[in-house]
Amino acid sequence: MNRVSLLQIPWLKAALKNRWPQFTISALLMAGFVFAIVAGLVGTPVGSRNFGIIAVWIAWWAILILAVVPVTGRGWCSVCPIPMAGDFLQRRSLLGPNGGRTRGLNLRLPKLFRNIWWQNAAFALMAIFSAAILTNPRVTALALIIMLVAAIGMSAVFERRSFCKSVCPVGGFIGLYSQVAPLELRVADAAACASCASKACYNGSEAGYGCPWGTFPAGLTRNPACGLCLECLRSCPNDNIVLNLRPFAADLEKPAARLDEAFKAFLMLGAALVYAAVFLGPWGNLKVAALAAGTWPWLGYAAAFLLICLALLPGLFWVAVRLAKRMAPAKPHTARRHDFAQAAAALVPLGLAFWAAFSLSFVFANGSYLLNVLSDPLGWGWDLFGTAGAVWSPLYGSWTVAVQVGVLALGAFGAARVAQRAGARGGLHPLPVSGYSLALTVVMMGLLL
Amino acid sequence: MNLRRKKLWMTVTLAVLAAAVILIPAPALAANPIERFVMVEASQYAFTPATLHANPGDTVTIELHSADVAHGIYVEGYGVSAEAQPGQPVAFTFVVTESGVFRLRCSITCGALHPFMLGRLTVGPNWTLARAAALAGLAVLAAPLAVRRETA
Ligand code: SF4
Ligand code: SF4
Ligand code: SF4
Ligand SMILES: [Cu+2]
Numbered sequence: 001m002n003r004v005s006l007l008q009i010p011w012l013k014a015a016l017k018n019r020w021p022q023f024t025i026s027a028l029l030m031a032g033f034v035f036a037i038v039a040g041l042v043g044t045p046v047g048s049r050n051f052g053i054i055a056v057w058i059a060w061w062a063i064l065i066l067a068v069v070p071v072t073g074r075g076w077c078s079v080c081p082i083p084m085a086g087d088f089l090q091r092r093s094l095l096g097p098n099g100g101r102t103r104g105l106n107l108r109l110p111k112l113f114r115n116i117w118w119q120n121a122a123f124a125l126m127a128i129f130s131a132a133i134l135t136n137p138r139v140t141a142l143a144l145i146i147m148l149v150a151a152i153g154m155s156a157v158f159e160r161r162s163f164c165k166s167v168c169p170v171g172g173f174i175g176l177y178s179q180v181a182p183l184e185l186r187v188a189d190a191a192a193c194a195s196c197a198s199k200a201c202y203n204g205s206e207a208g209y210g211c212p213w214g215t216f217p218a219g220l221t222r223n224p225a226c227g228l229c230l231e232c233l234r235s236c237p238n239d240n241i242v243l244n245l246r247p248f249a250a251d252l253e254k255p256a257a258r259l260d261e262a263f264k265a266f267l268m269l270g271a272a273l274v275y276a277a278v279f280l281g282p283w284g285n286l287k288v289a290a291l292a293a294g295t296w297p298w299l300g301y302a303a304a305f306l307l308i309c310l311a312l313l314p315g316l317f318w319v320a321v322r323l324a325k326r327m328a329p330a331k332p333h334t335a336r337r338h339d340f341a342q343a344a345a346a347l348v349p350l351g352l353a354f355w356a357a358f359s360l361s362f363v364f365a366n367g368s369y370l371l372n373v374l375s376d377p378l379g380w381g382w383d384l385f386g387t388a389g390a391v392w393s394p395l396y397g398s399w400t401v402a403v404q405v406g407v408l409a410l411g412a413f414g415a416a417r418v419a420q421r422a423g424a425r426g427g428l429h430p431l432p433v434s435g436y437s438l439a440l441t442v443v444m445m446g447l448l449l
Numbered sequence: 450m451n452l453r454r455k456k457l458w459m460t461v462t463l464a465v466l467a468a469a470v471i472l473i474p475a476p477a478l479a480a481n482p483i484e485r486f487v488m489v490e491a492s493q494y495a496f497t498p499a500t501l502h503a504n505p506g507d508t509v510t511i512e513l514h515s516a517d518v519a520h521g522i523y524v525e526g527y528g529v530s531a532e533a534q535p536g537q538p539v540a541f542t543f544v545v546t547e548s549g550v551f552r553l554r555c556s557i558t559c560g561a562l563h564p565f566m567l568g569r570l571t572v573g574p575n576w577t578l579a580r581a582a583a584l585a586g587l588a589v590l591a592a593p594l595a596v597r598r599e600t601a
Contacts, residue, residue, distance in 0.1 A: 046558060047561060047564075048558055048563065048564055049558075131561075131562065132561075135561040135562055135564075136561060278565075279562075279565040280565065280567060281567070282495060282496065282499030282500065282567060282568055282569065283495065283499075284492065284493065284494050284495025284566075285495075287494045287495070287562045287565060287566075288493070288494065288562075291561060291562055362564065362565070365552075365554065365564070366564050369564075401549075401550070401577065405577075405580075405581040405584060408581070408585060409581070409584045409585045409587075409588040410588065412585045412588050412589050413588035413589065413591060413592050413595075415589075416588070416589040416592030416593075417592040417595055417596060419592075420592055420593050420596045421596055424596075430592075430593070434589050434592065435589075437589070438585055438586060438589045441582075441585045442582045442585060445578055445581045445582060445585070446578060449550055449577050449578050449581060
């Protein structure tokens with residue numbers, strides 16, 4: 001099935017099974033995370049001169065959306081520092097598997113929370129304050145602290161990575177877009193799992209913890225459910241875990257058809273469009289409104305944001321899907337909601353392309369601030385590497401525009417391809433959804449170019 | 450014609466069309482180069498007017514006025530810039546050569562949203578967007594070609 005396991009490479013397998021490399025990266029990121037909070041709290045209030053802002057919203061964001069997510073899917077979650085403290089609380093061990101058992105109250109997450117509606121809500125909440133978060137170091141620090149505290153609190157009460165699975169606003173969209181990545185962790189042989197007595201990958205063993213994401217690897221069919229924490233690779237006694245290279249967007253061939261995931265896709269798509277208008281558009285009043293949290297203009301902006309993401313885009317899409325059903329040659333009897341949720345899979349590659357193209361416009365233009373904040377992270381007049389005074393110079397040129405156009409065209413292509421495949425399966429004509437994707441792509445191009 | 454050949458032909462056609470969209474130069478408009486003078490007002494966080502137009506060969510003079518705090522204007526692609534204090538307009542002149550769309554960016558940290566204070570300079574007709582949209586359209590048309598026939 002055109003898959004190649006990367007674990008055939010001996011040194012890579014050894015490096016992934018060993019806990020040290022992963023821990024070392026996480027620990028370094030934790031240090032950076034804490035420093036970003038400290039810088040946000042005590043450093044200069046000028047965003048572009050504060051390590052907290054530049055490290056998180058320029059450096060981390062660029063690497064995440066332009067490389068880590070498209071290539072590795074949930075690779076970030078593999079080394080993310082946010083759940084470290086909670087994991088430690090549950091495990092009472094930083095590195096060793098500690099018998100594979102975990103402590104804490106370990107309650108099962110109530111059913112009400114076992115979906116990503118909460119992640120959607122957390123993302124929407126962050127999104128309407130995004131102008132403040134993106135530019136004000138104190139607000140960024142606050143957002144990071146809230147994530148850390150919530151992650152620790154939830155891991156003390158609930159089992160496994162409950163925060164990651166149902167609340168983390170970052171994990172939500174990483175999960176959504178991880179379906180596009182050409183990388184997947186799966187079991188090599190499902191039959192071996194069926195006859196496996198210990199199910200150590202889920203239950204834990206002397207060699208590793210039971211899946212922190214509450215996933216049974218043998219049942220894995222889509223990337224969002226797996227945080228790439230690599231525990232099952234360590235715990236499985238039968239060496240049955242593989243890390244495959246696979247075709248792009250393979251998860252979307254048989255989409256989940258979940259309404260919560262569909263709305264995640266609309267939120268992300270809408271956010272990319274609105275941000276492109278707010279941050280890259282010429283409208284000064286819109287920028288001021290987005291920034292002035294709590295004022296009337298801001299309320300108007302927030303309402304418009306939510307209406308676009310949760311009503312306008314899904315509404316138009318609903319119409320497109322109804323049309324697709326009409327136009328289809330064969331009409332299997334499926335619920336309208338199911339059609340809608342299934343067709344929304346096409347918006348996954350589209351949204352990822354929107355975010356990549358949007359990010360390209362501001363990341364490179366503002367990349368030179370990295371030189372300033374590395375030498376003077378708090379804006380206190382230090383000059384550690386002699387680059388504190390570097391003059392702002394945008395790394396931007398006609399190549400950026402060319403890459404943006406290429407990325408957006410690729411996104412439209414990906415969307416149309418998913419519409420074609422999933423449509424053939426679900427009895428939906430691919431044209432309306434492809435047309436919807438193309439129209440939004442052209443709007444996005446208009447905003448970005 | 451069998452399906453394979455048909456697909457091959459469609460792929461080739463789309464590739465040729467895409468190449469044409471990217472490579473065919475924009476029709477040269479026979480506009481005589483002129484001198485243009487534009488007054489641009491900068492305020493937090495916008496330029497007014499936000500979009501400037503010119504034709505290749507024109508000599509453009511921008512006079513920058515800052516309405517509230519100090520702002521700058523940096524013309525991407527040309528690398529020219531100027532900075533103005535409130536009440537002290539500054540003018541600079543440059544010749545536009547290449548056609549296309551170029552961003553104007555504020556070059557002085559002027560407040561929270563300074564990195565997003567943007568405008569545009571379009572030189573000649575804006576073909577970039579038309580070309581980009583055409584490419585996206587071709588990409589969508591190409592999608593069915595990339596789907597293997599379901600072998601259910
Ligand atoms: S879900 Fe969120 S907190 Fe959990 S690992 Fe991923 S990014 Fe980190
Ligand atoms: S421990 Fe290994 S063999 Fe057993 S169920 Fe898990 S992945 Fe399959
Ligand atoms: S234990 Fe395995 S299946 Fe579970 S999250 Fe970690 S890597 Fe993924
Ligand atoms: Cu400014």
